[in-house]
Amino acid sequence: MIVCSCNVFGDRDILQAADRIEYDGRKLTALAVYAELGCRPRCGCCRLMIESVLMGAGHNVALPDPEKSDELHIRRTIPGSSTLSYVQDMKRAAAG
Numbered sequence: 001m002i003v004c005s006c007n008v009f010g011d012r013d014i015l016q017a018a019d020r021i022e023y024d025g026r027k028l029t030a031l032a033v034y035a036e037l038g039c040r041p042r043c044g045c046c047r048l049m050i051e052s053v054l055m056g057a058g059h060n061v062a063l064p065d066p067e068k069s070d071e072l073h074i075r076r077t078i079p080g081s082s083t084l085s086y087v088q089d090m091k092r093a094a095a096g
């Protein structure tokens, strides 16, 4: 399944990249995955899906702070976005 249409990579690429990234004791970030795949975020629309794929595979993922600019950017640019509740749901899931 294609996750990032700007850079053209999918869920398997994300999981293979995550396996190559050494993040001893730290949380894995979507930015580290982009870097491992030799690219960077362009539109950024795929970031939440990358984090979801990583969490679904059991990785310890650093989720965006809803009060930080990235999240505010998403809320501003996607009218009617439920991104904030999505992030809150992901944080609850990560907390167990």
Ligand code: FES
Pocket (backbone or CB within 6 Å): 003, 004, 005, 006, 007, 040, 041, 042, 043, 044, 045, 046, 047
């Ligand atoms: S869809 Fe991934 S950066 Fe645009």
